[in-house]
Amino acid sequence: MVRLVxxxxxxxxxxxxxxxxxxxxxxxxxxxxxxxxxMAKAMRGARAKWAILSPISRTLARVTRRPLSS
Structure with missing residues (x-):
């Protein structure tokens, strides 16, 4: 299960x-x-080990890096 996750x-x-x-x-x-x-524990471990953000975190990171419109 850990490998699958x-x-x-x-x-x-x-x-x-x-x-x-x-x-x-x-x-x-x-x-x-x-x-x-x-499974949640395995996900946290995998994301930490390989520095992989969750897809939602990646989306938020992209959105927050954009400059605000004036």
Whole structure:
């Protein structure tokens, strides 16, 4: 699961897209919430390790760098 999450982060998928897979990846004896928490932790780790911003953060960074119109 960690490798899948890291791969999806590298492909530029949003956090919501990745977490949306939690139900299908949940193993017997675990809850979907447990899996979603593990996936969120893996996403944070992957984004930090490779300095990959979430797609929403990249959009906000582009918007905030633009000069304001007078």
């Amino acid at each position: 890291a791969h999806m982060v590298a492909l530029g998928r949003t956090d919501a897209e990745i977490i949306g897979l939690a139900a299908g990846l949940t193993l017997n004896g675990h809850s979907v919430d447990d899996t979603a928490r593990e």
